[in-house]
Amino acid sequence: MRVAIIGSGLGGLLTAAILSEKGYKVDVFEKLRFYGGRFTNLEYKGFQISTGALHMIPHGKRGPLGILLKKAGSKVEIIDSEPEGEALYGPLSENEYGNGKNERITVRSSVFPLGSKLKFFKWLLKFKVLRVDPYMDRYEEELDDFSQKFLRSFLGWSLSIQPSEIKYSKLLAIYRNVVKYGGPGIPAGGCKAVVDSLAEIIKGNDGEIHLRNPVWGLFHEDKRITGLENKEGKAEYDLYISNIGHQATGKLLGEEYTKEVESRGIKYSISLEKPFVGHTGVLFTLDCRRISGMNEVTNADPNLAPSGKHLLMAHQPMLTPDVEEEIRLGLEDLKTLLKGFEYKVLAIQSYFDGWPVNRVRSGLDIGYRTPYSNLFVVGDGAKGDDIEVDGIALGIAELLRKEFGEKINLG
């Protein structure tokens, strides 16, 4: 069986690696001159800057991605974050709102006031019994100040959304995965180490990754794909797996069968002389106007920065369409947060309009199926109910189970 994979992002490469291990002959087509999409590194002044993701896997080696990487035979090392998360809480600077005194609180169940925890279970009952499932902005005001701000930070950091953009049931699914799989991990070597390990597996199984070779269109007949068109002409495969989202896949078909709502965000890569976060977990920044969290990946792998330097990555969701204003607010937050630290912003990267944080906002994914029987979609356009790349892995696990009869134990 010959499989064509369109796009060499994490989803495309992971699917290609697993299928090549099963004996399928895979051809991966990539329009850019490098593979990995928004999950690899570009070296800049000695720093390994990620093209998209934050050099972090939401549930580390225990989560869906960790499990599938192992299944594919990837040897990439994933370093568990310790602590998993910390919350920076309290006014950041002296102003009319406060005295500038803030504290760092290790995130664990016991730090959330009982009242707010009971609220969560009240909503659970309302959902289970009455199927009441509103967007979270309807609920968040019932929470205490800390829990409310943590919810906003968590959603901004992990999904690039606000409470008004996620329903209770979807948040519940993600909460369950956090409880089940635990917190994040950092791949040694960053995102690139993950995709490099997958590319190696693909090549080792006689699969090919064709760089600078975009797929221009898909031929179809009676809801079946009969071939793809690229610079070499027409090529025929048994199966087609698209890693470019449903909407862009529709463009290749000449039929936009669905419209996607993306999630948007901005990422800052910052060079530091000495550590600010000081550990390998996430620092959620609860009292910022825009920045929702940061990580300092050099605490896990010093090779991600030149010797003696630290690489801090901060993330914010885009709350308005004015990207320049959003960045100005983000930079103001960083200035306040990093007061007293010598730092340099290496890169400001914004993600929206066809090159977003997520092609489909979490909770709105429509699954891997398309109206065409031998065409499937993987990647951030077809996630399961989990965070970022672990959501991508869940989508792929579903595809492998249902279409390829794979037994996958996700714990």
Added chain:
Amino acid sequence: MEKRIFITDACVGCAFCMLVCPYDAIVVFGRARVDYETCNACMKCIMYCPNSAIEVEFLESSLDSGYQEPQEPKSERFRIT
């Protein structure tokens, strides 16, 4: 023929071009901007742009036409994909 790159509205500011530019000729703040003083028109950035937002223009002023427009040089645009 003199050529130069320009950034189209398709740019979202992912900064891949800035990260790979060998001449440090691009700054990104929500959108890429080219410093034509330092840009060498090496075109490396084009091959890294995920949104095909960098294009090349061949400056008419450098064509051997014998006639120079008195205003801004007009350009002929080619899309490289």
